[in-house]
Amino acid sequence: MSGTRVAALATMASVWLAVAAASLAENWPQFRGPTGQGHSRESDLPVRWGGPERLNVLWEAPLVGQGHASPIVWGERVFVCTVHWPAEVQKRETVMPEHHVLCYDARDGKLVWDAKVPAGPWLRSDFRSGPGGGYAAPTPATDGKRVYVAFGSAVLAALDFEGKLVWRRELTPASFDVTVGSSPVLCGSNVILLCAMAQRKDSHLAAFEAAGGEVAWRTPMPETAFGHSTPLLIRVNGKDQLIAVASGAAASSHACQSFDPADGKRLWWCRGAGDVASAVFGGGLVYFDSGRGGKGVAVDAGGSGEVTATHVRWNGPSLPQSLASPLIVGPHVYRLRGNASLECWKLADGSVVWSQKLEGLSSTWASPVADAKGRIYVATAGKSYVLQAGAEPRVLAVNDLGDGNHPSPAVSNGRIFLVGAKSVWCVGNPKP
Helix, strand or coil: CCHHHHHHHHHHHHHHHHHHHHHHCCCECCCCCCCCCCECCCCCCCCCCECCCCECEEEEEECCCECCCCCEEECCEEEEEEEECCCCCCCHHHCCCEEEEEEEECCCCCEEEEEEECCCCCCCCCCCCCCCCCCCCCCCEECCCEEEEEECCCEEEEEECCCCEEEEEECCCCCCCCCCCCCCEEECCEEEEEECCCCHHHCEEEEEECCCCCEEEEEECCCEEECCCCCEEEEECCEEEEEEECEEHHHHCCCEEEECCCCCCEEEEECCCCCCCCCEEECCEEEECCCCCCEEEEEECCCCEECHHHHEEEEEEECCCCCCCCEEECCEEEEECCCCEEEEEECCCCCEEEEEECCCCCCCCCCCEECCCCEEEECCCCEEEEEECCCCCCEEEEEECCCCCCCCCEEECCEEEEECCCEEEEEECCCC
């Protein structure tokens, strides 16, 4: 074979590999990614980063404001929500902060634009989550054309990719126990938001038309009083279901509820403890817990009506407070506990497989993600761990960027995006 022929084949192979790699690269369009459960199809993510040598740090950019919202990524755009008090404001408890939506270039961290969204009506001094965190806790969502954002002041809005406000809706009546903590979820042509109110009669799940913000449907949830979890879209027996978990009255008789995303009709409900952690789905089972203690529940998603007595397959152990959401990888459920340990349970029956202490972990609020190789990233911009999923605990790396905060990571195109207390970070393996 001639040298020219070999070179041509090598070039074709390189192009094919590049195309194959690009096909596995994905956007991270909402809280916990494309599936809403922390799963990534990518396999070329870095395992180690940070330290004095700033290993695999591709860029660091200043964070304008503060907040606990996780980043999302579409193409080469990174979106983050924050709040900010002007320097002249002395008593923040009585002054609504500015609401910001930030857009960064995913390639170099350059701030592309910084847009302000007029605040909603809900002013609360006690958010129990650090300065400003409660106002900017919900993670944005995007369909590649617009960015949909919710803020703790009870406002939902849409912006285009140039930062222009397209529409804005106040969430009324506003009577939240603390604030809006649920993140918006895109479903078809609608934006879904869980609005759990301290006044249970006002609690509801709502769908807003993505085009203009009009209410498409609104389902009352009078059994619900507190819920910061994010709804999860699943498919069961060829039909879509929208899973929402929240706490309420009567021993949380409706802690986990399933709805038809087309019209908001309630399909089934189950007793348990629902609150902050979002549900996960695998093997036909929905697993949920509150994130604030209490036992977890695994329920078969194929029922209708009240299913506690008929479809609950197992109850998990009581958990110390951890606001992170669980993760399913293969036959196992992984749950971060409030004492900074990661537990592995069998999805089939809830039996404990192993528990691994994560010494010095910066946050037990950030939800873990898993890549295509089964590597679990318990990651923030502070001290983080990477473990290998499986029947035995195996720590692959311990990393630290020294900028601890609570947002969950976003993954896109071989890169991990992290929001710290002061900066937005991008880590990835160097390209050849």
